[in-house]
Amino acid sequence: MExxxxxxxxxxxxxxxxxxxxxxxxxxxxxxxxxxPLFTKAAILTTMFVFLFxxxxxxxxxxxxxxxxxxxxxxxxxxxxxxxxHDGAHGSFSRYGWVNTLAAxxxxxxxxxxxxxxxxxxxxxHAYTNVDGVDDDIDIKPWMRMSESQPKYVIxxxxxxxxxxxxxxLYVLWIFLxxxxxxFKRRIGAMPLKQMSVGxxxxxxxxxxxxxxxxxxxxxxxxxxxxxxxxxxxFSLVAGFVLSIVFQLAHTVEHTHFPxxxxxxxxxxxxxxxxxxxxxxxxxxxxxxINWFVGGLNFQVEHHLFPKISHVHYPAISRIIKQTCQEYxxxxxxxxxxxxxxxxxxxxxxxxxxxxxxx
Numbered sequence: 001m002e003x004x005x006x007x008x009x010x011x012x013x014x015x016x017x018x019x020x021x022x023x024x025x026x027x028x029x030x031x032x033x034x035x036x037p038l039f040t041k042a043a044i045l046t047t048m049f050v051f052l053f054x055x056x057x058x059x060x061x062x063x064x065x066x067x068x069x070x071x072x073x074x075x076x077x078x079x080x081x082x083x084x085x086h087d088g089a090h091g092s093f094s095r096y097g098w099v100n101t102l103a104a105x106x107x108x109x110x111x112x113x114x115x116x117x118x119x120x121x122x123x124x125x126h127a128y129t130n131v132d133g134v135d136d137d138i139d140i141k142p143w144m145r146m147s148e149s150q151p152k153y154v155i156x157x158x159x160x161x162x163x164x165x166x167x168x169x170l171y172v173l174w175i176f177l178x179x180x181x182x183x184f185k186r187r188i189g190a191m192p193l194k195q196m197s198v199g200x201x202x203x204x205x206x207x208x209x210x211x212x213x214x215x216x217x218x219x220x221x222x223x224x225x226x227x228x229x230x231x232x233x234x235f236s237l238v239a240g241f242v243l244s245i246v247f248q249l250a251h252t253v254e255h256t257h258f259p260x261x262x263x264x265x266x267x268x269x270x271x272x273x274x275x276x277x278x279x280x281x282x283x284x285x286x287x288x289x290i291n292w293f294v295g296g297l298n299f300q301v302e303h304h305l306f307p308k309i310s311h312v313h314y315p316a317i318s319r320i321i322k323q324t325c326q327e328y329x330x331x332x333x334x335x336x337x338x339x340x341x342x343x344x345x346x347x348x349x350x351x352x353x354x355x356x357x358x359x
Contacts, residue, residue, distance in 0.1 A: 003134060003190065004261035006272045013328045014273040020320050021306060033095045034087055034310040041292070042084045042093075042103070048076045056231060057222050070231045074238025075293075077171075080106055081243060082295035083311075089118060092310040108207040111175035111215065115200050116182050124191050126307055130251055130258045130279040131268070136189045138252065140166070145352045147258045152353070160349035167244035168237040175211065179204075245342075250300035253281050253344035254351070255333045274330055276304040281333040283341035285318065290338060301332065 025032055052073040056066060087093040088103025107114045120136050128134040130147070138146040143166055145156040183204065186193045196204070219228045257278040259268050268275060283298050284290045290298055296311025297303060302318050303311065325332040335341040 002266055004128065004131060005265075005267050006275065007267050007269065008271050010271050010274060010328075013324070013330060014271065016328075017273060017305065017321065017324050020324060021309075021317050024317060024320055030313070031095060032092065032309045032313065034093050034312050037312050038083070038087065038093060038310060045076055045079050045083060049073070049080060052076060057219050060223055060227075066227075066231060067234060070234040071238050074171075074235045074240075075242060077110055077235070077239045078242040078246075079293055079295075080110065082246065082293070082297055085110075085114075085117075086295055086297070087310055089114065089122060090307045092308050108203065109211075111171075111211045113179045113183075113204055113207070115196065115204060116179050116188070119191070119194055120182070120188050122307070123194075124188060126304060127272075129276060129304065130256065131261070132258060134190050137247065138258075139189060144349075146252055147352070149258070149260060150352075156353040159353045160346050163349055164241065167248070168241040170244045171240035172236040174240075179208075245345075246294050246297055249283050249335075249338070249341040249345055250281055250297065251279060252348055253333075253335070253341060254348050255331075255344065256281055273305060277301060277325065277330055277332060280304045281335060281341065281344075282318070283335040284338040285315070285334060285336070287338065291315065298338075301334070 052069050055061060056069055056073070060066075061069065084093065084103045085107045088100045088106065091097070091100045093100050093103040104114050104118075107117055125135055125137050130138060132138060132147040132149045140146055141150060142153060143155070144159050144163065145152050182188050182193060215232065216228075219232070223231070259270070259275060259279070261268055270278065280300050282301050285298060287298070291314075296314040299311065299314035299318055302309075302314040302321060305321065306317065309317070322332050322334075324330075335344060
């Protein structure tokens, strides 16, 4: 598939949006990066990860405590991904580049590859959100149908039931399969992979070896194979589901769009900012607990429009963006509660499994 292009049919909206958000930071004197609130959160999550991992592997608590700690460890790993890695990868964790790089590399420590993530998420997903054939986030074929343009199989009729299990597999597939597929295929979806330097290759393989030693060999040696299989399964399934559901609620719900490029011009119908607003949704904007844990990714609209701004500022700039959208008659999709977004996602999966989604 040839990579589509955006039209430039409403440049005034994007310029005004940018002007108003920049004015907010000038007037308040705040930095666009995370600052002390984010550093404090990062310290809490990192400490919890080290404690839980150390306690499970080296001190071997009882069965009930171990199960509870494995569940909590899965949530903490997802939290590190949402808050530390994600902001670091977008360059919004700190005003210092090396700190952002260090934060982004937390993904490598947790088993993934920052290089692959940057290409898949920052380059592709943020540019071509919900464009089938380009956005790798909606490519779960043949197991799930996430767009009208994807083929429909009999099994998809039940995807609103079994998606819980498939989403739970994300973490283990990510670290043991998907990164390697991208590495050897040299592409992500329709997009060729950026040329890797010698250092990139060494970092990729070096951390993959470290991860096998840290999360497979060492725990098996310390607690035995069966306890490790059970513990790792619980931890990875929890992490996988939490990571999956948060990102899916932001884009694959009833009211979001899945634009298709024009067959002749290969252009998408909207300019980039409006495309982001039509393909992205917020959820639970007033729930401070959810906002803290998911790193502001419940404000996905703000994140897609201003990925270089740290998530700690999203609640404030959301009011500016919502007002601007109203003035320019541009859609702003938001679900007041998380359960509403989950219901909209399940409904979307039903529509995709049983017929085409009405645009």
